[in-house]
Amino acid sequence: MYEIRSAGPKGLGVFAKSLIPRGTRIFSERPLLSLRPDQSSSDIYTVSRLLPPKHRASLLSLSSHITSELRFLRWNQALWYTLKALLKNFPYLLPRYCHFEPQRPGAFSTRNSLREHVDVLSIFRSNSFNVNSEGIYQAVFEGISRINHACVPNSQGNWSEGSGRFNVHATRDIAKDEEVSLSYLSDFAALREARVEKLRSGYGFDCGCPACDLGSESGRIGEEKRVGVRTLLGNYAESVKGGGDIDPNRELDTMMQFIKMLEGEAITGREVASMYLEVAELNEGLGRREEALRCAERAEEIDRACLGTDHEGYETTRKFVDRLRGETGKTYEL
Numbered sequence: 453m454y455e456i457r458s459a460g461p462k463g464l465g466v467f468a469k470s471l472i473p474r475g476t477r478i479f480s481e482r483p484l485l486s487l488r489p490d491q492s493s494s495d496i497y498t499v500s501r502l503l504p505p506k507h508r509a510s511l512l513s514l515s516s517h518i519t520s521e522l523r524f525l526r527w528n529q530a531l532w533y534t535l536k537a538l539l540k541n542f543p544y545l546l547p548r549y550c551h552f553e554p555q556r557p558g559a560f561s562t563r564n565s566l567r568e569h570v571d572v573l574s575i576f577r578s579n580s581f582n583v584n585s586e587g588i589y590q591a592v593f594e595g596i597s598r599i600n601h602a603c604v605p606n607s608q609g610n611w612s613e614g615s616g617r618f619n620v621h622a623t624r625d626i627a628k629d630e631e632v633s634l635s636y637l638s639d640f641a642a643l644r645e646a647r648v649e650k651l652r653s654g655y656g657f658d659c660g661c662p663a664c665d666l667g668s669e670s671g672r673i674g675e676e677k678r679v680g681v682r683t684l685l686g687n688y689a690e691s692v693k694g695g696g697d698i699d700p701n702r703e704l705d706t707m708m709q710f711i712k713m714l715e716g717e718a719i720t721g722r723e724v725a726s727m728y729l730e731v732a733e734l735n736e737g738l739g740r741r742e743e744a745l746r747c748a749e750r751a752e753e754i755d756r757a758c759l760g761t762d763h764e765g766y767e768t769t770r771k772f773v774d775r776l777r778g779e780t781g782k783t784y785e786l
């Protein structure tokens with residue numbers, strides 16, 4: 453379905469070998485390396501050393517594109533952790549008033565090289581995805597971590613708690629030879645300047661995707677829509693700041709305009725499905741059952757495409773739709 457090959461200045465990338473229809477599960481992977489919510493970057497190197505050799509080799513083969521400024525920071529970080537490990541293992545080096553628990557004998561080895569530590573930190577930073585599940589906070593994957601970024605991507609990754617896998621689905625048809633892309637950013641309404649800054653500081657590249665090309669008509673129009681939506685959201689936030697009654701009609705209208713902007717930009721992932729679900733609930737609260745059902749059905753259709761029918765999130769949406777169908781007396785259509 454796909455191949456991993458050169459994507460020019462981006463390094464490697466994932467490309468469709470044939471048409472990948474919307475809703476196709478392109479990847480389903482368990483993490484190569486992951487951090488739990490209670491772990492921090494100081495644990496990355498330690499966790500990486502516990503990997504089986506094959507997985508460790510896969511990890512070390514991933515790209516790490518970082519700026520010299522970031523490299524400097526990583527060296528400082530690695531130096532500090534290495535020093536801490538050294539002191540834990542050789543406590544007699546410590547001044548008498550410092551008390552570290554010594555680690556198990558042999559846990560610290562001279563192979564615990566500073567350079568490798570820097571590399572692992574850089575690789576983790578360049579390739580990890582926020583999973584935000586109960587057991588895993590961030591994770592790196594063997595194939596998925598080869599997917600490059602686009603501000604308007606053609607696929608989306610979602611963690612499945614039930615299967616313990618990160619699944620990447622096509623959120624629109626991906627043509628043969630087209631590059632598969634994901635968004636590394638969480639704010640889909642972010643303006644170009646903010647996106648550029650995040651991608652440059654977080655991943656060390658300048659995004660040249662069509663949405664960032666403000667010289668093109670589509671890039672410019674997309675940006676204008678984002679400005680419009682941000683103004684709308686800002687005005688709405690201002691209107692509810694005083695803590696007065698929230699006008700559900702205004703809330704509905706604001707959300708629908710946000711959804712329209714995202715769909716107009718061909719952004720149809722989980723976030724849009726969640727917004728449709730909220731709009732459905734608002735409509736239900738206002739007694740507009742038919743409208744609620746219409747929005748919930750759209751959410752179900754999007755969730756089916758970007759999560760798959762075996763995903764627990766899809767199941768919740770489907771049950772909600774079923775309930776509304778029962779209440780509106782609509783016959784079940786597949």
Ligand SMILES: C[S@@+](CC[C@H](N)C(=O)[O-])C[C@H]1O[C@@H](n2cnc3c(N)ncnc32)[C@H](O)[C@@H]1O
Pocket residue numbers: 461462463464465514515516517578579580597598599600601602655656657658659660661
């Ligand atoms: C998760 S990796 C993606 C796979 C990577 N290209 C490789 O060769 O393994 C992230 C890195 O890929 C590069 N990259 C991703 N998206 C890019 C884009 N739109 N433009 C330029 N470089 C990009 C950056 O160097 C970034 O740090």
